[in-house]
Amino acid sequence: MTCAACSARIEKVVGKMAGVHEIVVNLPLGRAALVLDSDSELRGRVVERIEKLGYSAGKFEEASESQKTVLGLGAKLLISALLTLPLLWAMVRHYTLTSGIWIPELFLQPWFQWILATPVQFVIGAPFYFNAWKAVKSKSANMDVLIVLSTTSAYLYSHYMTMHMLHSGGADPHSVYFETSAMIITVVLLGKWLESSAKKRSMKTIHQLRRLSPQTVTILRSENHPETIGLNSVKIGDTLLILPGEIVPADGRVMSGRSAVDESFITGESVPVEKRQYDRLIGGSVNRDEVMTMQVTALGPQTALGKMIHLMEEAQASKAEIGRYVDRIAAVFVPAVLVLALLTLCMWSLWLTPGDFKGALFKAIAVLVIACPCALGLATPTSILVGTSRALESGILFKEGKYVEQLQQIDIILLDKTGTLTYGTPRVTDIVTDSGQEHRLLRLLAAAENGIEHPYAKAIVKEAARRGLQMKETSSSQALTGLGVTARVDKHEILIGSRAFMSQAEISMQKFAPITEQLEREGKTILFAAVNGVPAGLIALMDTLKSSTPQAIRRLKKMGIVVAMVTGDHRKTANAIGDRAGITAIYAEMLPQDKVHLVRTLQSKGKRVAMVGDGVNDAPALAAADIGIAVGTGSEIAKDAADINLLHSDLGGVADAIVMSRKTMRNIRQNLIFALMYNVLAIPLAFMGLMTPWIAGTAMALSSVSVVANASRLQRASWRN
Template sequence: MNEQVSYQKINLQIEGMTCAACSARIEKVIGKMAGVHEIAVNLPMGSAALVLDAGTELKGEIIERIEKLGYSARSFEEASDSQPAIFGLGAKLVISALLTLPLLWAMVRHYTMTSSLWIPDLFLEPWFQWLLATPVQFAIGAPFYFNAWKAIKNKSANMDVLIVLSTTCAYLYSHYMTIHMLRSGGADPHAVYFETSAMIITAVLLGKWLEASAKERSMKTIHRLRRLSPQTVTIIRNEMQPEVISIKEVKIGDMLLILPGEVVPADGRVIRGRSAVDEAFITGESVPVEKRQYDRLIGGSVIRDEAITMQVTALGSQTALGKMIHLMEEAQGSKAEIGRYVDRIAAVFVPTVLVLALLTFCIWSLWLTPGDIKGALFKAIAVLVIACPCALGLATPTSILVGTSRALESGILFKEGKYVEQLQQIDIILMDKTGTLTHGTPRVTDVITDPGQEHRLLRLLAAAENGIEHPYAKAIVKEAVRRGLQVKETTSSQAITGLGVKARVDEHEILIGSRAFMNQAEISIQRFVPVTEQLEREGKTMLFAAVDGVPAGVIALMDTLKASTPQALRRLKKMGIIVVMVTGDHRKTANAIAERAGITTVYSEMLPQDKVHLVRTLQQKGKRVAMVGDGVNDAPALAAADIGIAVGTGSEIAKDAADVNLLHSDLGGVADAVVMSRKTMRNIRQNLIFALMYNVLAIPLAFMGLLTPWIAGTAMALSSVSVVTNASRLQKASWRN
């Protein structure tokens, strides 16, 4: 499921692609290069996501090969803003439309029903139509000729080839008839078809402009993320006067002063001060979070109350914000499996269309209407235009593009487009308890030990847990501080994943953890069992402690369900998904929490390897399994599951192992992600059905002469427009079911 360490990923921006045949051609050629493990070209994004063998320096060679195919390629970092490109495309569209409208006005004389409408005499002059159509054909349409020539040179055929063939045939025939009429002194507007070539080019430009606009709307989220980081910061050097410098000069370890209302420029931790911090755009949490000494700061968040001093721990692409942007670009550049099937169809579509057009011309000119070269030619042109697979190529990637952008706005980050497809197939979701179903910030409720030893035990355990990142460790340290106890620092603490902590404090060997940890150390906890049974029935978690190999006491902790948990689980069950709790906690504690959450199936006292085994057992039974977790101990199961989902408060290791990251801690995001996945895939299927039915129905009509070339061109462009418009509906889709 997840990429192996023997591979590296790169992303390229590609310009010049016009249809699915282009993207398929690039995938075919680059995919055969040595060292290229995988390539996915995204047509609407104009991008390529590549997986290469680790240690290879292939980027330059790949770019050179793509350029030899007739396209331009560069890294994402070098790619320019798309606004100027959209503006230029829009300007061409306006000019082309203005030149084409008089031709369409004159065209109404071709039809009996509209032949009585008033038309300026000038518009009916063939030489005037020639003047209007020529700049559309050869100036505005020049890129089509350029791209078609590059495609032919590389022994391939794409949409540009179809457009050039169809429009040039219509233009040259009309040009010939215009010259003939000028020489003979006649002027028959029915004899020329300049509106056909001009309308096809204008309609295609309209489709391209709408595609570019849809892409730009979907990319706005990434643009906003990029703009979150400030360009200048205030640095504090050796306690001297603060100095304003460029963000590019900042190094890891630098001390920065952040004033109220300013944006945190990088990831770091609070050194001095205390303030409410707004992390809404990063995590989706609407309420500002209180930050104090040693707390983590996320780049892009906003300081609200008081100034703080922070130490930089990560910069640029290594920050949480930078990683989010990178993952979002990868998700929109990657391809769902359903898109790969479409590409295989599109790769052979254009050559098939050329053959069909040639057959159409031959059948009509030689058999059905012998000698009617003009009629046969225009039927062949209609087939060329109507059969273009633009809509087919846009059907999948446009929906993935819009869907993943909309998901990110809701705080859901898909690492790759294929996970959108896989999530909607899930049968079972395994849920970790602590930090996933619950807040993950438990508090100590009881300290059970020998009379008069409560403070001594708590002081030893707090020292052992000091510096450990687990929520239980933090709760014990916090309780010791609350009671006014001095908490020592120790460098000998060792966290044993899924079991507990082993440390040495004041020459004492300290063990604190689960029953399994005590059993593994062969320490009997039998004398504490009676008093803990009632506490466990109340939903409290028991941590057993031993000092120098002797059982010393029990710490009881209570963690409460997140307010969103019961509703989120009800939504998942309503969608037909089975929800199961998997936790390392004792059975009684796990059952108490599960009862409150509404979960009936519980696996308790599960070590990390047990969770992985459960995932694989369910998969062997034919189930598609998702795992939701937040801790280091969940990472193996997150990686083993068909889909791993990490919640926003989780560890970096869990987030790296997962396929989907929730940027907040609200479990409703899991249900939202499933709904989003289902709606996106439904949208893709609608697009594919429309695109395929369009071609299946339209080609026979064009062959029978029931579609004129300009109508075929308009219908072809509108098919692409309809696909883009349908995909754009996801921008306003509600994920609440």
């Protein structure tokens, strides 16, 4: 594809095919993402249809192929520039101010200029003819059509004048315009080379992610005999040996050994994480200290790294709404330019300067060149490409490009408490029960909570282990999201959970009211316990506020965003955490359905709502919000439900994501304003004959380059708003 008209044409034609529900074409990436029926032959028909339109549909370009593209364009550009420079030198004779500059006599000879211009026009420029023919054959028009029409007109006119002068014996360099056709092709190649170079730089994050997986691994066969094999030969369930300094090749779990693992490139966390038996390993992380063995649980696209790469590619291939408006404009732009150029030719040759066909032709050529919508088509997707790449480098993954546009429109952010504002690793601080029954109650509750993934459950089990208590056998256990746990332990019916959970079970905890109020004022979370339907006591837990939370809250408020906390904890506990975090708007004792109701209530009042969470109970609210943001330490369900994933646990990433969203949209608006103003101002100048074709070609190419250069500034953007 060469311009926005190409991508718009593919979307329009393929989008009308039976079985194609959605198609999004990304111009700078050269990619198309489709939603198709599960017809085994449909994919082939889509590829065939795209090829009939004049394009090739193949495998997504890898880094090495991208490098070849840049080098190939660079070589063509160099040859074209060397052939064009003598023509430009001779061109100075056209203008009064520069007519005194010395020019080699050979350069002024029309036949010599013809020899230099011909390979530029028909060898280096051959791809333009090839693509233009395919476009015309498919009854469409694109940038190649404009370039071919303009350069061929200038070349053929100059060729005719050269043959005439050779026949008559004259040699007037003012009568030929070979420099116009050669200069347009050279400058367009310059723009393409710069765009390819910028794209290659912007894609470096994805290429680096792809290189994180090693090519070979050490597998342990029978009798623990190590053998080196290719990563492609590894299967799920295989046991691999990971030596110090080696990259973890796939997702898995530690089977033996204990070591510090660097997950910084995946999660953004700079401090290595200690891994023990059965801990999760992420493919792409680096083993730092000791030898480990791991069992493979996921390979290729199913690994955390593979999913991240896929989501990143999808984000850069998808379009923000503002980009769709631009595509609609670009789709009709090229046909409109052709009509305008024809109108220019007719008006000047028939009415304004009758008989001066040469002058009218070159004004029409200038209009053809200057009105090309390249800059307009590149304005949005290039900024999205660079912005999302920059965000990923800081551990922020936008699942789709449209979320970049939507995030900067947010009015209010709802923050979950446990695991989001706090570390999510609470510890037991108090156990309140009948005298002498503390160990018995803790043993029963630890048995009930054993195997439950909630942080509170793990804290209770950990406390029992710390005290050396042996857990009783559990015959059944069930976690009720947002409420608590029911279990049968040693023939006892155990309930442990929130005050609301006990109320539902019609169990009164009034006898513990005084101590409950005191503990809640201290910011502790209270879990009530009942055994066989009788109040048995309570456990108080304390979660630690993340050190980065207060600063992140201050940043969000400074950005003009309302910040609120939503939690299932009791109000007094929530207020204590809110005071330390700097949050005044607090919604406490919220069940998952209550969080969803709150989101929809705020939306009904015209607010754009973002929800930040990490747990399974946050997933419904994450999905309901205008933007859902999942914290990196959270559950897979929360990450799937969210629109943006933080690959780390630092809440400052939310503010960083908003900053990048705002800067990216500001960059897009700058690009669009520049591209539109360029066309609005330049087309009348070309129509009036105040802009020669070669200058028009230069301005057209430089406008695209300026858009790419402006978008590239995002790669170095600071995280200050």
